[in-house]
Amino acid sequence: MRLPLLLILPILILDALVDWYICRAVWRRCRSHAGIWRRTALWSSIGLAAFLIVIILWPKKSGSDADLAGLMWGLYVYFSIYIAKYFFVIFDLVAKLPQLFGGKRIKVLTWTGLVLSVLSFATMWWGALVNRWQIDVTELEFVDERVPESFDGYRIVQLSDIHTGTFGRDTAFMSDVVERVNSLDPDLVLFTGDLVNRRSDELEPFVSTLSRIKAPVYSVLGNHDYGDYYHWPDAAAKEANHRKLLDLQRDMHWQLLNNDSRMLHRGNDSIALIGVENIGDPPFPVYGDLDAAYPGDLADPVFKVLMSHNPAHWVNDIEDAPDKNIPLTLAGHTHAMQIELLGMSPTSLRYPTWSGMYGDEGANRMYVNIGLGEVGIPARIGATPEITLITLRRGNR
Numbered sequence: 001m002r003l004p005l006l007l008i009l010p011i012l013i014l015d016a017l018v019d020w021y022i023c024r025a026v027w028r029r030c031r032s033h034a035g036i037w038r039r040t041a042l043w044s045s046i047g048l049a050a051f052l053i054v055i056i057l058w059p060k061k062s063g064s065d066a067d068l069a070g071l072m073w074g075l076y077v078y079f080s081i082y083i084a085k086y087f088f089v090i091f092d093l094v095a096k097l098p099q100l101f102g103g104k105r106i107k108v109l110t111w112t113g114l115v116l117s118v119l120s121f122a123t124m125w126w127g128a129l130v131n132r133w134q135i136d137v138t139e140l141e142f143v144d145e146r147v148p149e150s151f152d153g154y155r156i157v158q159l160s161d162i163h164t165g166t167f168g169r170d171t172a173f174m175s176d177v178v179e180r181v182n183s184l185d186p187d188l189v190l191f192t193g194d195l196v197n198r199r200s201d202e203l204e205p206f207v208s209t210l211s212r213i214k215a216p217v218y219s220v221l222g223n224h225d226y227g228d229y230y231h232w233p234d235a236a237a238k239e240a241n242h243r244k245l246l247d248l249q250r251d252m253h254w255q256l257l258n259n260d261s262r263m264l265h266r267g268n269d270s271i272a273l274i275g276v277e278n279i280g281d282p283p284f285p286v287y288g289d290l291d292a293a294y295p296g297d298l299a300d301p302v303f304k305v306l307m308s309h310n311p312a313h314w315v316n317d318i319e320d321a322p323d324k325n326i327p328l329t330l331a332g333h334t335h336a337m338q339i340e341l342l343g344m345s346p347t348s349l350r351y352p353t354w355s356g357m358y359g360d361e362g363a364n365r366m367y368v369n370i371g372l373g374e375v376g377i378p379a380r381i382g383a384t385p386e387i388t389l390i391t392l393r394r395g396n397r
Contacts, residue, residue, distance in 0.1 A: 022088070068198075075377075076379065089113070094106075136386050138387070147303060155188070155390075156188050169205040190305075191254070200245035218254070218307070220257055221287070223280055257273070260275055279308060288308065299324065306326050311351060311366060334350075340382035353368055367390065
C-alpha cells in the first residue's frame with residue numbers, strides 16, 4: 001500500500017495547488033457570485049481527491065470486471081477535468097509574468113488557456129464517446145522479390161489487441177469489425193494477440209461473433225492472454241483459465257500457433273506462417289521460442305510471415321539478424337498508447353516502432369497494428385481502432 005500512496009501524493013498536492021490557484025483567480029476577477037464558484041471549486045476538489053485515493057487503493061487484480069470498468073471511467077473523468085485545469089493555470093501564469101515587472105496581465109493568454117482547457121476536455125470525451133467506435137482500414141502493398149509468384153496479390157488482414165473485456169457483453173462494435181473484415185475479402189486473417197484483458201471468460205460473449213469471419217484465422221497470444229493481470233487463488237485456477245482461452249479459440253475455429261508454424265500453399269508455391277507466444281521486453285515475461293516455432297533453418301529461402309505480439313521482439317532479434325530470413329513480421333501491443341495526434345504519440349518514448357511499417361525494403365520488415373480495443377483508459381484520442389489489409393506483391397521497388 002505504501003507505493004500507491006507515494007505515487008498519489010504528488011498528484012494530490014499538484015491538483016490542490018491548481019484548485020487553490022483557480023479559487024483565488026475566481027475570487028479576484030469574478031466579484032459577482034465569486035463565493036458560489038469558490039465553494040464549488042473547493043468542495044469539488046476535496047471530492048475528486050478522495051475519489052482518486054479510492055481508485056488507486058482499490059484491489060484491481062481481484063475486483064470484478066464491472067468494478068474495473070467503473071474505476072477506469074472514474075479515473076478518466078478525474079483526469080479529463082484536471083488536464084483541462086492544467087491548461088488554464090499554465091497559460092494564466094504565463095499571462096501574469098509581466099506583472100512581475102510592473103506591467104499588466106496579458107488577457108489574451110488567459111483566454112487562450114481557457115479555450116485550450118475546453119478543447120482538451122472535449123477532445124478527451126470525443127475519444128471516449130466517438131472515436132473509440134470508429135474503424136480505420138489501413139491498406140498497403142508489401143512488395144518484395146521474395147514473394148512467391150503464386151502469392152502475388154495474396155490478401156492478409158491483420159487484427160490485434162481486441163481486449164474483449166473492454167466491451168463487457170456488448171458485441172455491436174465487434175460485429176462491425178467482423179463485417180468490415182469480411183467485406184475486404186481476405187485470403188487469410190492473422191490476429192497478433194491480446195484477446196482479453198485479465199480472464200478468458202471475457203471472450204465468451206464474443207465467440208459467436210468472431211466465429212463469423214469467413215477467411216481462415218490464425219492467432220498468437222499477447223501479454224494479457226496469460227492471466228498475469230488477475231489475482232488467482234492458486235496455480236491450478238490460472239492454468240484452467242489458460243486452457244479455457246485455448247478452447248474458446250478452437251470454438252471460434254481460430255488456429256492458435258503457440259510456438260508453431262504452418263506451410264500455406266497456393267498454386268505451386270508455399271509460404272511459412274510462424275506464430276510465437278509472447279516475447280516481450282521487461283517487465284513483460286517471455287513465453288515465446290522462435291527456434292521451436294520454426295524448427296527448420298530460419299535463413300532458408302522460404303518466404304516467412306511471423307506473428308509476434310510485442311514489436312520489441314523484432315527490434316531485438318530479427319531486424320538486423322543475418323541468420324533470419326523473415327521478410328514480414330506482424331505485431332501489435334502498443335495501441336499507440338491510445339493517443340495519437342498529428343502523427344505523434346507518447347508511446348514513441350517507450351517503443352520506437354509503435355505504428356505502421358518499419359525496416360528497409362528488401363530486408364526484414366515489420367508492421368505494427370495499433371489494435372481495436374482499449375486497456376487502461378476507455379478511450380482512443382486519435383489512434384483510431386485499426387484493421388490492416390496487406391496485399392503481397394512480387395517485385396522490386
